[in-house]
Amino acid sequence: MMRSLTIAATCAAIFLLVGEAAKVYAAELDSAYPHVIVCEFKGVRHFAYLDRVEADGRAIYMAPSGKAGVVPKDGTVGRVGNVDGSCAGKTLQDLLANGQALFIRD
Secondary structure, rough: OOOOOOOOOHHHHHHHHHHHHHHHHHHHHHOOOOOOOEEOOOOEEEEEEEEOOOOOOOOEEEEOOOOOOEOOOEEOOOOOOEOOOHOOOOOOHHHHHHHHHOOOOO
8 A cells, every 4th residue: 555655656746747847848939939820821710730849940830630831940931731821921920920820828
């Protein structure tokens, strides 16, 4: 019984530490990359979500349809699939100013 309690306490401590580390890492990303980019194409709004950040600093955004967009950290938004839409050619700063890039907060 005592061994089970020790294992449970150890697991709980690990989960808390991992959770805190994830919050710190997420906070670092918060200042660089919006969590959601909203682009319009032919009257339809498309939402792309931050999927990952590559080692070279490129952010990869994925739409629920499976199409991806690539955003260099200091560059312009690339195409999502074969769609240019209202985001193409804009920087992340442009999208933030236009309300097309959003951060998800706790």
